[in-house]
Amino acid sequence: MYTIAKVIVDVPSRETDRPFDYLIPESMRDWIEVGSRVAVPFGRRTVQGFVISLEHESSLDRSRMKKIQELLDHLPPLPPDLVELAEWMSREYACSTISSLQAMIPSALKGKAERYISYAEPDERPEGESEGSVEDGTGTEGLFSLSLLQPAEESEIIEYVKAAGPVTFTHLDARYPGRGAMIKGLMKRGVLTESQAIKDKLRIKTVKTVSAAVAGEEAEEALASFTAQARRQREVLAFLLEVQIPIGMQELLTTLGVTAGTVKKLAEKGFAVIEDVEVFRDPYKDRRFKPTAPLTLTPEQQVAFDHIAGRLDSHEHGVFLLHGVTGSGKTEVYLQAIQRCISEGRQAIVLVPEISLTPQMVERFKGRFGDKVAVLHSRLSGGERYDEWRKIREGKVEVAVGARSAVFAPFPNLGLIVMDEEHETSYKQEETPKYHARNVSVRRAAQHDAVVILGSATPSLESYHAARSQASDDFAPVLLEMKMRPAGSELPVVRIVDMREELKDGNRSMFSRDLHQGIVARMERGEQTVLFLNRRGFSTFVMCRTCGYVAGCPECDISLTYHQKSNNLRCHYCGYSEPAPSVCPECGSEHIRYFGTGTQRVEGELAKLFPGIRVIRMDVDTTVEKGSHEKLLNAFREKKADVLLGTQMVAKGLDFPDVTLVGVIAADSSLNFPDFRAAEKTFQLLTQVAGRAGRHHLPGEVFVQSYTPDHYSIIHASRHDYLSFVRDELKHRRTLGYPPYCRLILVTMTHENLQILVRMAENFVSDLRGKAQQKGWFGGLDRFTSDAFDILGPIASPIPRIKNRYRFQCMVKYRGAMDAVQLVRDVSNLTLEHLKDASLQISIDVDPQMLM
DNA sequence: ACCCTGTGGGGA
């Protein structure tokens, strides 16, 4: 029997990022497990914590240990394998253990301490005070005379707290307004004491149900016993006897048209019972999903499936990279693999990028596996999310479909993790813990001897390189290729339009002549066009055309974003906002204009050039409301518009039969992004959009407009040639020393004082360099034949100031099995300890996706 | 993070 628990407390600081030992009270010993959530006294507060191990002995004296105050759940929210995974994650991504643990449970279970006031029996008080004692006038003199004048009210408060048990201060204050001082006095004297307890943000939802409490002859007698006046009660009982099973109170009231009082009376007479029953808030409760049966696999699909099924059957860990062109039927392979997995008694997780977690996507999984599926995504309310998670934890479902964090779905017997569109950057969390769901998937699957399927039409270079070289330290996926679309649909012809030629010929519009004619032709034929603007990120900024003034945030070095709806300017980073100016604040000129994401500008241009054209615009501005995404797409499907114009959102997974033209307005805009993955992102985007055209009987056409039409990413995307792209891109990465030929750690340091920051950043880099040299790690990255370690920087971050804090960064590049993350973390801790300046912050991003 | 303790400067 374990008597000591090691607990990670929910106190986010470097100093408290270690286990603390607590005694387990006798009454909890049968219940506490690794993964249990507990309330513990910490300092003079009560905080939430997680048990990470159970012990018989501690290095600490028992007298110095405190007792666990409360066990917060009967079923631990985390199974032991997730606790182990959290510890791994904290090492891998240089973050605190509590942040990893917290990432694995729904936020509903992030309890906070509440303060309570309760009555203390005289013998529990420190100095044996008595209720009426007012004789010693120490301290608060005026207040005591008050209590002398109104002893009745004072004793009333005492009696109330005695009877009601622990109450919150807010509650007591509301009941006895203006008696704060009196309560304070009672607490000072020890008559009332304060305690703390952890309170969850959300409760398990219950509904009242009613069922008959009598049967057979007893029921007959009961029915006969009602007076004429109580005929409503009689009706209710008759109904309950007829349905036999418990019925929801609400449903009962509406079907019979009676009030709750009637039912209550019936229950008081003992003829019926009212019970609280736990329910799951189901976000899909009103939806019916059409069941689907497994399709016959094409030969390519069959080969892929057989590989996966073989590994599933043998319960061996394995990673597969399923590279299939758009429309090759990857999803059907996933579905059948999941079927195989659950039929063998194990569970499956499906990860999809947040943006493609659309109702259509959910439908495919619900259609095949029905109510065995739980769905987790960011648009669920806290309660819905909590309930979907509970279905998983309590073993009520076998499949979890969700975004990044669904990789932590607490299944007991995990057999398969599917990661669709594995190249998507949204699998990397940008906030702490900055984990990549791909790496976490592989680790988690290894714990369970489970299989991982990474699927994509354009796999990330990291995954593809690892599969081909079979040499990676982390994982070496088995490559499965699917090159064919099912019969009847062909990949569309993609034409690159050289925009420099257009300009030379005097066409200054944003549409080339070819694209212009294409749109006109679609309008005439009643077919549809998708226009894609691949500008990454933000945004509409405001610039004066007379003096060149750009509206910027006063606290961050970044331009403000224009929001049309509220007609104001907002800062993306700190939330600062101000009304949009009508004249330039610098020079007073009226030529101050909004330079759009592009989509608004393109929309304006379309209206000018194509009279009568109907356009649906889809971007961050038009899709803020819940469900607006779907609404816009449905309108387009119903052919209420000729053109769907949008950003990345239109690139993914859409499938409209009458779309025969896709236009990419400016392929270069993502190419010129200052990021070593710019070419890869461009290739992926172009391949995705091109896949939107001609998916059905009508042949499709794609125009890609570019000012750099010779770039390999554009040329290879136009030919649907992933392999050639990979060959060229890998050559570049190798020359420049970037992933997949090395790994990166981005260290960002911030401070409100620029001079101190620069000095600290320089110290940090030279410290790190020195320590790495001592370990003999240092070596050029240029030869790529052996282990290597290099540091770039420090330099100012791309956004040099946010919220009045300056930002500097450095980049660590390394290759080999050395623990570079640990060293960076150690040096970072040393820097922080040495400086003793709480204002310095250091953020460590392992395998960064955004180099910002 | 939060809260306690100790030191030191400034005001009466």
Added chain:
DNA sequence: CCCCACAGGGTC
């Protein structure tokens, strides 16, 4: 001489 501000350190 006292009070408040801020720095420093510990939390099982």
